Amino acid sequence: MKKIRMGIIGIGNMGTAHANAIFQGKTEGLELTAVCDIDSGRLEWAKHNLGPDVFLYSDYRLMINEGKVDAVLIATPHCLHPSMAIDCFSAGLHVLTEKPSGIDILNVRKMNEAAQKSGKIFGIMYNQRTNPLFARLKELVEEGTLGDMKRFIWIVNNWYRSQAYYDSGKWRGSWMGEGGGVLINQAYHNLDIWQWITGMPKRLRAFCKYGHYHNITVEDDVTIYGEYENKASAVFITSTGEYPGTNRIEYSGTKGKAVIEEGVLKLYLYDMDEREFCFVSDESFPKMDIYYEEYKEQGPENGHIAILKNFADAILYNKPLLAPGYEGINGLIICNGAYISDWMDCWVDLPPDENLYLRFLKERQDSEGCIKKNYIASNSVDDYSERWKVRW
Incomplete structure (x- = not known):
C-alpha cells in the first residue's frame, strides 16, 4: 500500500508524541521520513530513537524543499504555524497543523487562503x-x-x-x-x-x-x-x-x-x-x-492517532477530514x-x-519584553499521555 512520507517540524513534547506514533507504525498510511528542530538536543534524540532512515533538519525550509516528504505536521510555537504552513503549501505539500491554527485571525486567514490556492489537504489536530x-x-x-x-x-x-x-x-x-x-x-x-x-x-x-x-x-x-x-x-x-x-x-x-x-x-x-x-x-x-x-x-480514546489516520485517508482515498484546517479560524x-x-x-x-x-x-x-530567559528545561519525551485526552 502506498504511504504518505511525513515530515514533522518541531519535536518538542507534542511533536515527539506524533513522531513516535508514526515511526512505530501506529498510523496506517503514514511513514515518518524527516523531522526538524532548531534544538540540537532534540535532533540528537531523534538520531538515536527514530533510526537512520529518518532525515534530520535544523531548517524547515530545507526539509520541505528537498523532496523527502509529501506532507508536513507543524508542532512549533503557536505564532509560527501560519507562516510555516504557507511555506509548505508553496512547496506543494499537504499540511496538518497542531492547534491553535495561529494567534491572530489575520495571519490564519492568509494561511487558509494559501491552502485553498494550493489545492492540498489541510488538517488541524483537533483530536477532541x-x-x-x-x-x-x-x-x-x-x-x-x-x-x-x-x-x-x-x-x-x-x-x-x-x-x-x-x-x-x-x-x-x-x-x-x-x-x-x-x-x-x-x-x-x-x-x-x-x-x-x-x-x-x-x-x-x-x-x-x-x-x-x-x-x-x-x-x-x-x-x-x-x-x-x-x-x-x-x-x-x-x-x-x-x-x-x-x-x-x-x-x-x-x-x-x-x-x-x-x-x-x-x-x-x-x-x-x-x-x-x-x-x-x-x-x-x-x-x-x-x-x-x-x-x-x-473504550480508550486515542484521538491523535485517529486524526493522523484520517489525514492520511484524506490524501490517499479522498475521505472527508474530521478536522479541516480551515475551521481552525473559528x-x-x-x-x-x-x-x-x-x-x-x-x-x-x-x-x-x-x-x-x-x-x-x-x-x-x-x-x-523578550521571551523569558530563565526557565527550567524539560528533557521528558512524551507519548500520548492522559493530559492530551478528554479528561472528565
Missing part, C-alpha cells in the same frame, strides 16, 4: 472531535432532536497547571511566546468543540484574569458570555488554576436537554416542544413527560474576540476587527 460524546451531541443538535437552542454552558476548568509547567519553556505563559494563555493553549480545543456543536455566537462579552494563579503575563482564568442570532446564550468558563476542576456541558433546547459529564451523555427529551407547551398548558406548575437516554464513552475568532472584549471592557461582535486585535497584541508583547 473524535470523542463520541461530543460527536453524538453535535448529531442531536444538527438533527433537530433537541429543538431550537436556548442555552449552552460549558465549565471546563480541569486544565490545572503548576508554575513548573509555565517555567518549562521559554515561550510558555507569555504574549510573545504563546500569544495568550488558557484560551489559546489548553481551552482552544474546547472553543472549537463549542462552535462545532452550536455554531458561532453573534457577539460576546468576556472577563479575563491575567496571572491570577501563576507568575505569568497571560490569562489563566476566563468567563465568556455569548449571544446568538436567535437570542440563545452561551457561558464558557475555563481556568488553569482550579483543582481538580470540572468538565461539564449542558445544552438546553426547546425539545430537550443534554448533559455531558464524567464520560456520560445524559439526554432528556420532551414529548412536546416546550415553547408550544408553555402556552397551551392550563396548569401553573406543569410537568412534561420526559424520555431519558444515556450514552457512555466506550475558535480563534472567539478567542481574539474575548481578548478584545476584556481589554476594551465592552461587547464585541464576531468576527472582531483583525487589525485592532493585532495592535492590542503588539502593545502587550512590547510591554512584556
